[in-house]
Amino acid sequence: MSSTTQPADLARHPLQGLRVLDLGQIYNGPYAGFLLAMAGADVIKIEPLSGEALRARGGMTGLAFSMGILNSNKRGIAMDLKSEAGKELFIKLVQEADVLLENFAPGAMERLGLGAERLQQLNPRLIYASSTGYGLSGPDRDNLAMDLTIQAYSGIMSINGPVDGPPLKTGPAIADFLGGVHLYAGIATALYEREITGIGRSVEIAMLETTFPVLSTSLTSMYNLGGKQPPRRGNSHPASASAPYGVYTTTDGHVAIICVREVHWQRLVTVMNQPGVEDNLHFADQKTRGKYGDEVDEVVNAWSCKLNKAEVVELLRAHNVPVAPVRTIPEVVEDPHMHSRGTLHRVKHPEFGDVVLPHSPLRFEGEQRVSLQPSPRLGEHTYKVLDDWLGYDAATVDALLEQGTLAAPDPRDRRAGHEQ
């Protein structure tokens, strides 16, 4: 702790006191709202009366667990933005808000009469943040966009997958999440700028555009190939410029090994202690090994396949060679490291039971982080939010519920809502 700072200043949450309306759905918008909530903002998740699209995607449970992952520490209300009374109530909330975020298709909010321009006329300090597949302008603006189609259109699929297979989507929904974290990044930037100018800025993210820099390795390969498409390379180095680089077999699974520096290879050779490796000219340096990558992989696999994952990892860590076991999702959920850092939490969730949920990957030194609150049921915080933000009494809210402007919350939540 520096002598010029006060502990109290660091214990605060970076975004405390800020009010956010989160109209996000599925992954993209909700992840931005999640990062805002975990940094201390008061984030209100606004859903349509029937709940957002993700609620219904739960398979056998009826409620998708991802709802629980991405909506922690938000308070929930459900309202009909198509009705006049709903729009009126929404505008009152907007007038109290610092940030509004949404990931609807371009033009959806304008069609409701709730576009950025109108809302910022009513509240010039409002930061209006939109994330779409292709952006709010340009010839592709109105193409329907999902993570899958953006992965196709962005070029990601063309360089993901085994050498001899078809183009492959990535396992995780990376276009959605790149969109979400860039949306948060834009909002945080606009919050900073508003402190300078006093004016809220509209922020716009296109998922497609967030994927472009992520192609850096393939763009480099294309450049080196004189503008041609680089091949899919499975687990090998995208430009055949390095080996060992990839995934190797053990008796009980796989490990990733990478020798970035010459000394890593020398140490690996020592550990493997295989005849004929040290003086093989095909293994002379990084560049040559990259060229003869298949031979390198054969040697490493011949060694690793006789050991188990833990043995390979322990040996190579002890010798400072970059290595990691390929872990399953259940192993990752139990990761002692992330639990010890307070990134993963064991939570008793009212809808999902005993589960592990993440806190934010954004960490601020000295902050007493907000405690993790389970995601809201549909309309759970209706009374509390309308009281906090607008000073509405219960009778006023009751009237809005009865006329169908708000969704009736679960009886357990009526007039209470859980405290945060």
Next chain:
Amino acid sequence: MSSTTQPADLARHPLQGLRVLDLGQIYNGPYAGFLLAMAGADVIKIEPLSGEALRARGGMTGLAFSMGILNSNKRGIAMDLKSEAGKELFIKLVQEADVLLENFAPGAMERLGLGAERLQQLNPRLIYASSTGYGLSGPDRDNLAMDLTIQAYSGIMSINGPVDGPPLKTGPAIADFLGGVHLYAGIATALYEREITGIGRSVEIAMLETTFPVLSTSLTSMYNLGGKQPPRRGNSHPASASAPYGVYTTTDGHVAIICVREVHWQRLVTVMNQPGVEDNLHFADQKTRGKYGDEVDEVVNAWSCKLNKAEVVELLRAHNVPVAPVRTIPEVVEDPHMHSRGTLHRVKHPEFGDVVLPHSPLRFEGEQRVSLQPSPRLGEHTYKVLDDWLGYDAATVDALLEQGTLAAPDPRDRRAGHEQ
């Protein structure tokens, strides 16, 4: 434009006037610095005398093109942080800086005597931002980390790849870039907070932790499977909950098709006009189609394989079914949409020639964005930066060059540097 705002306020760059020291290397740190530079900050890329690691990874060109992608609009100086004179100069720069970012291994800056605590004592307004593989605490802190090993350890590999294949790394280096954009997000948050508190905050990102929320679909599948590892699913829906969902064959490549809503499927059925599809009970609703996904894919492929990519895309777009061609990297680089939006630029780069480079995916409504400046040569802006930041005259810089504290810039750049 709202009546209460001034055009001049919106034309400004959100981060103009901010000073950043970017010690980033490879992708992670440099991408955060790139986003800062494109939002208007004065970002100084500080490299060791021999240049950062990425410079040497260029294959036949000797300089990796990714250097050019991720370092636009930064000014470059090269200095020896291990020498006393280098440390002294560095600290003078730190005293003028708003942000310092780095993605060295944990403890590297402390070992140089330049850790966050000391630097923030010297400059309490400094935001010190670190991105590492595993974070600055916890049992795995000191494991060597690269994008590849984080992909293994995070669980990403376990759910990427074809059904019958081994765990597979994703084509793009997503762990590195998720780290980089979260690092930027943390910095922007701390910049906002500093306006409230007056104090700079340390920000910490662990690549491993940024990948966890991105697993949401697989975490949901695991939850639905009672805690078991979900299988790799190639291009199919991770939870078999939806079809069509995936990549389909045409006469000249592949297309991605996804029917999120029932109406998408009905429209697709109309377009395909295949006998026996409409009344097949296996295709009755989303859930049933998900269960019989292989049959659905067979029907769609039987139709798509007779058309070319453009035909499939045009037909389905006309009928509002979510679709996209699987594009190659060269196609993406020429994308008319991203060029029209000013996201991609044709640049004559002094080291790479005529190339396409990206602007930032963070877009602020009304901003006159900074014009794209090519990435710096090693030490290119030495004289200009030390004059701007510290008021050093040429003779003072000459002395530092002669004693080896700074790297001699290319003779073309001596005393000039290109203007930004």
